[in-house]
């Protein structure tokens with residue numbers, strides 16, 4: 750297992766300008782493909798309506814779950830992000846937590862834990878395993894974790910909503926390395942630092958956290974959507990892992 754913890758890595762979302770900028774993101778263009786298939790996946794793999802949104806950010810993913818009929822709780826380590834989530838959804842339940850501290854939440858209580866793009870910013874495989882083990886404790890025995898992450902390809906191609914062409918070093922990234930990407934849809938054009946991880950190493954992470962992969966989905970555009978796609982019709986920008994606790 751790679752052990753490439755980068756002590757100099759910091760969560761780029763603990764920043765007011767980035768948080769306000771992120772809050773303007775919707776479900777269109779490249780992000781459309783992240784969310785398009787979630788209702789079908791959820792109806793296929795999730796029973797029950799109590800959902801936790803891990804790394805809820807400004808609450809886009811939490812409100813998405815609410816609109817699907819879930820009772821939702823959003824958690825995030827960034828005060829800047831979560832205060833906007835609460836502002837945009839004043840009746841919603843949101844908690845700012847310290848990294849890995851899930852003590853505010855009840856064990857075995859969630860039917861679904863969604864993590865949308867959060868693991869892109871978790872340094873080291875050990876850290877990912879530790880968080881997934883902690884999340885598993887919150888999951889109902891028959892519950893489902895959906896981990897929606899950036900695909901390795903996102904960092905080396907151009908997209909309707911992202912550019913990476915200025916970051917040639919992304920091409921050589923190994924698991925644990927910092928990769929950079931710019932979201933072109935938002936006013937804040939500063940690059941975002943993510944942590945690269947291969948799909949093979951994600952499989953190791955899930956195994957180590959006693960989770961099994963039920964399915965791995967790579968959403969592609971059909972070409973009929975009203976967007977100017979760049980690579981989205983033949984390369985998937987996202988990977989959606991559907992996970993359950995391993996039965997012993």
Ligand SMILES: C[S@@+](CC[C@H](N)C(=O)[O-])C[C@H]1O[C@@H](n2cnc3c(N)ncnc32)[C@H](O)[C@@H]1O
Nearest residue numbers: 762804805806809810825826827830865866867
């Ligand atoms: C790219 S944003 C995604 C926000 C939201 N899920 C969405 O789809 O719009 C990633 C979020 O994960 C949060 N995050 C990063 N590390 C975290 C951790 N260890 N625990 C909880 N949240 C974390 C960041 O603060 C940030 O708000």
